[in-house]
Amino acid sequence: MAGRGLDVEGWIAREGALSRVPAAFTGVVDAARARVAKSFDGGRLHSAYLYGSIPRGTAILGVSDLDLLLALRTEPTEADRAAARRIEQVLDQSFPQIDGVGILLFSTRTLLSELERHDLGFFVACLCTPLLGADLADHLPRYRPTPLLARETNGDLSLALPGWRRQAADATTDHHRRALSRLVARRIVRTGFTLIMPRWGGWTSDLSESAEAFGPYYPERAGQMRRAAVVGRTPSPVPGVLHELIDDLGPWLAAEYVTVHGEKAVRP
Structure with a gap:
């Protein structure tokens, strides 16, 4: 079924x-x-x-x-x-x-x-x-929710963090901060989902469903992931939102991802 x-x-x-x-x-x-x-x-x-x-x-x-x-x-x-x-x-x-x-x-x-x-x-x-x-x-082949798929889709989150920090520092308007918060939040929520995807045993691109699927596996980070899902749908200009995503949840997620799935194959 x-x-x-x-x-x-x-x-x-x-x-x-x-x-x-x-x-x-x-x-x-x-x-x-x-x-x-x-x-x-x-x-x-x-x-x-x-x-x-x-x-x-x-x-x-x-x-x-x-x-x-x-x-x-x-x-x-x-x-x-x-x-x-x-x-x-x-x-x-x-x-x-x-x-x-x-x-x-x-x-x-x-x-x-x-x-x-x-x-x-x-x-x-x-x-x-x-x-x-x-x-x-x-x-192209057909795909299952495997650790290989998890590694190759989002095993490079750490590479994005320095650029996001620079953009956050340079963002001087609400418009820029909203756009960046949406981009960062979506990437983090989807990375959080693919972290647990092989254990959850399925696929979704829905941000809310992704955050809810993530929660039981990492309850100490569940609230942050739910907040990120909200920002991914309705972006925020508040600098503190970007700080939480880029300097707290993001680095933790990047490190945990490599521990669980390894690093994504290097692109030229």
Whole structure:
């Protein structure tokens, strides 16, 4: 019997679908599809994907962001990144339903590489919803909630902490602090979940469910993880929130993760 994000055979089920996009966000998705197709024409684009709360059907009007991944036939160039930034700006300014747009760019070679099999490959196969082009998931394996998957998805949290500290020190506006708190909180909650994922025996990308799953395994940190899940959904400009995430919960989690699962394979 399927449950906890798994299909009836125990594989992690793909979590999103275009049919789950809430009606209030269909215009945003349609505009994103058209903009991407126009900006990356001429065979540059292999495929495009949605991910996050919108294709999961849990997006909140005026709060959720729009997340896209573009798979290019060759390595992304500066021109590609500039085109992606223009799409982000136009969509964010045109649709009050969303609060921000993020576009990831990767080559198909990277996404299908052996090194990324249990990180970006898993991301495409299980967490991304096809929007344009041929689905790369057809060339990827199926996945179970294993320690290997845990290590390769989030076994590098320690590398993010110094950059977050610098950004927090440089953040001078509420807008910047909110954006950073959302990014940091989401990463920490998802890392907390994958820390316990093999023991929990399933998959979820829902922040609240992730925090609740984490709690019984680390009750002394359960309250912090629940607070982080709230910040991931409704970002905070309060400097103390960033301090707790970056200087307390984050370092503890990074150290515990390496102890339990080991470090993620080094990327070039």
